[in-house]
Amino acid sequence: MHKLTSGRSVRALRLGALCLLLLCVVLATSIGMVLSALYLDLPDRARLGLYGLLTSFCIFLLYKFFAHSAYCPLCRGPVLRGSRAQRNRNAGRTFWSYRLRISRDILLTNTFNCSYCGERTHCVVKPRLREEGAGPKS
Ligand SMILES: [Zn+2]
Numbered sequence: 001m002h003k004l005t006s007g008r009s010v011r012a013l014r015l016g017a018l019c020l021l022l023l024c025v026v027l028a029t030s031i032g033m034v035l036s037a038l039y040l041d042l043p044d045r046a047r048l049g050l051y052g053l054l055t056s057f058c059i060f061l062l063y064k065f066f067a068h069s070a071y072c073p074l075c076r077g078p079v080l081r082g083s084r085a086q087r088n089r090n091a092g093r094t095f096w097s098y099r100l101r102i103s104r105d106i107l108l109t110n111t112f113n114c115s116y117c118g119e120r121t122h123c124v125v126k127p128r129l130r131e132e133g134a135g136p137k138s
Helices: 007-040 043-068 098-109
Strands: 002-004 111-113 120-125
Touching (some): 002 007, 007 043, 007 098, 098 111
Parallel strands (some): 002 120
Antiparallel strands (some): 111 120
């Protein structure tokens, strides 16, 4: 099991995963609301749906920001972004998306399988080997 080298990448992975899942939920809900509002002729619900679309756009920007610095510690693959690199043959998908699978794993188990190199990574900061003054072990 591999670990991450900095707290910054741990944060980027966790927040990026959270934003991606939130984005899917909010986007699906707002599109459903707008469509049902058009079908049933409910202007109030249509407005709510449009607010939802705006919100999902903001979440999308946040997701882009975090996913930009979310890398696999081993192969430096951008695990929360698309890439032209070859995916691992054994990489699993959720709803046809590698990124959704990784986000789900990070949020539920705090680990993920890199979809490029297939290695398992634990979302914690790796303790430094040469630290001044041995700290208390936890
Ligand atoms: Zn990797």
